[in-house]
Amino acid sequence: MSDATIDAFQKLASGVYLEGLAVDHDRDIVWYSDVIAGGIHGVKPDGTPLASFNPDRMWTGGVLVNTDGKLLSSGQGGILWNDPETGRSGWLIEKIDGHPINGINEMVPDGRGGIFFGTNDIEMVIAAGEPRPTEIYRLTAELELVRLADGIGFSNGIMFDQDRARLYCNDTFRCTWAFDVDADLRLANQRCLLEKADVDGMALDANGNLWVTGFRSSHVTRLAPEGTRLADFSTPAGSVTQLRFGGADMRDVYVNSVPSDGGDTLKEGGEMTTRDSFLFKGRSETPGMKFAPPRFALG
Incomplete structure (x- = not known):
């Protein structure tokens, strides 16, 4: 039996197309984004709804919690921050090489107070065109x-x-x-670990194994650090865009589920209005890897 078996799922929230996902370990809150209906939304682990931010901002693909509790959200225009306590907000980064940012997708802490992130071509996504190549950047704690x-x-x-x-x-x-x-956090030796035409979100467990979601896949593909395929992780019906670990033992698993054809509908410029995308909570026998949050000095 796979050590990634889920005993049961609890449905916590719904939306049109849920994507970004972050666990606020200090506040015990799960934050998620809806790239079509807009905004970032928070729920308790039992599904109790909390605050929402940026209701008119679509295409937020990534969410992170800063060390001071402020939320970072990627998307069109760059990375925005929101303070759940005061309601204040501002831009962490909105230009690259002096030019307005087309889009930023997912982010991860770099272990030194900054983040790694990847850009994306939101302009062409909206136009249902062929996305242009994107880049990976590091933003240091000193910006x-x-x-x-x-x-x-x-x-x-x-x-x-x-x-x-x-x-x-x-x-x-x-x-x-x-x-x-x-040692300088530069990248080298690029290689492909998994050839798959719908790789979406990603998480790491405590053993360094990758958990890769797919917008056409109702399971999570698991890989050992060097790429050896492990047993898949089954999820509720539909496809999975993102996954995060939480809970005191880091064995709670949060997944965003979308309709099985939802990703292709977005890619082809189709309209989506039905709230049949869900945030689920389950359990795993393998705990997740916990990261030190970024330490940006925000206003």
């Missing part, structure tokens, strides 16, 4: 921007394993990339 890789077809889920000095990034319609990370 220095460093370009690390380019030529990524469509950057998506991204994870950093500090112990193994390895960065992983999903290239949505192509594969899961792995990079070695040097």
Whole structure:
């Protein structure tokens, strides 16, 4: 039997197309985004709804919690921050090389107070056109921007394993990339770990194994650090866009589920209005890897 078996799922929330997902361990809140209906929304682990932010902002693909509890959200225009306590907000980054940012997708802490992130071509997503290649960047805690890789077809889920000095990034319609990370947090030795045409979100468990979601897949693909395929992780009906671990023992599993044809509907410019995308909570026998949050000095 797989050690990734879920005993049961609890439905916590719904939306049109749920994507970004973050667990606020200090407040015991789960934050998620809806890329079509807009906004970031918070719920308790039992599904009790809490605050919502940015109701008119679509295409938020990633959510992170800063060390001071403020939320970082990616998307069109860059990375926005929101303070759940005061309601204040502002931009962490909105330009690259002096130009307005087209889009940013997923983010992950770099272990030194900053983040790694991948860009995406939201302009072409909205136009249902062929997305242009994207890049991977590092934003230091001091707000220095460093370009690390380019030529990524469509950057998506991204994870950093500090112990193994390895960065992983999903290239949505192509594969899961792995990079070695040097002492200066530069990338080298790019290689493909998983060829799959719907790689979406990503998480790491405590053993360094990758959990890769797919917008056409009702299971999570699990890979050992070097790419060996492990037993799949079954999820509720539909497809899964993102996954995060939480709880005191890091064995709670939160997944965003979408209709099985939802990702292709978005890709082809189709309209989505039905609230049949869900945030689920389950359990895993394998705990997740917990990350130190970024330490940006926000206003």
